[in-house]
Amino acid sequence: MRDSRNGTGDAYGLILDAIDSGIYRPGDRLVESELADRFGVSRTPIREALQRLETQSLLVRDGRSLIVASLGxxxxxxxxxxxxxxxxxxxxxxxxxxxxxxxxxxxxxxxxxxxxxxxxxxxxxxxxxxxxxxxxxxxxxxxxxxxxxxxxxxxxxxxxxxxxxxxxxxxxxxxxxxxxxxxxxxxxxxxxxxxxxxxxxxxxxxxxxxxxxxxx
CATH class of the missing domain: 1.20.120.530 (GntR ligand-binding domain-like)
Incomplete structure (x- = not known):
């Protein structure tokens, strides 16, 4: 079984690259299940990666959802x-x-x-x-x-x-x-x-x- 920490790291990098390359743009909503399907990663490392990105202020809360942050x-x-x-x-x-x-x-x-x-x-x-x-x-x-x-x-x-x-x-x-x-x-x-x-x-x-x- 793959180390969950590695899985989280992979998911984090994949989401970050997708933001960096413009696949996800400021204001776009990130859905855990859709990300898991897109990247072929289980939902647990996706969830942990999203939490990490939120901590770094790259994602923000919009109600119960997470969206890509924008800079004023x-x-x-x-x-x-x-x-x-x-x-x-x-x-x-x-x-x-x-x-x-x-x-x-x-x-x-x-x-x-x-x-x-x-x-x-x-x-x-x-x-x-x-x-x-x-x-x-x-x-x-x-x-x-x-x-x-x-x-x-x-x-x-x-x-x-x-x-x-x-x-x-x-x-x-x-x-x-x-x-x-x-x-x-x-x-x-x-x-x-x-x-x-x-x-x-x-x-x-x-x-x-x-x-x-x-x-x-």
Missing amino acids: HNELAELYVVRAELEGLAARLAARHATLEEVRVLRAMVRDDAALVDDPAALSRSNRRFHRQIHLASHNRFLVRQLGLVHRSMALLATTSLAAQGRGQAALDEHDRIVAAIEASDADAADAALRAHISRAFETRLRLDAARDPEA
Whole structure:
């Protein structure tokens, strides 16, 4: 018999991935039996995974049901403030501690992502991998853990800012500057470049939100 803890972990990851990939969007109701059928997992680990996601504020109660949480304007601003601080620190530490191999991987990611500029969904997935690589290059497990929580909350954003006109190429140019600073072991420049990158992403997202029909 499979360890129930592993089953819970599998169910948690499957639901989180489904939220992250847009299968379930903010406001969508998650039904235990439907999730069990979709993922081929028994209802007990699904139930435990839902409780864990609720504890992390990725799901909220709507009566007796659980729905995918959404982020209001103030929550979005708070999330980006924390993200800029932690990501900037990760870039600063990466500039000090990244190995030559890690820098080469980051450089290759920037180069390869040029082929994804016209595919916002694919570029968004690759963008997450790029940032994750910077987190790992910081060589600080506590920071990596906290950034994991922040990026899980980013899954609650229904759209990617990379879908904005011209944002994909601009983001890649910003990634290039971040990697250049890390490669040069310039901690201040890496921190500043990463913070500027997050700031521009936040501004783009605010523009996208402002352009939406308020009645939609």
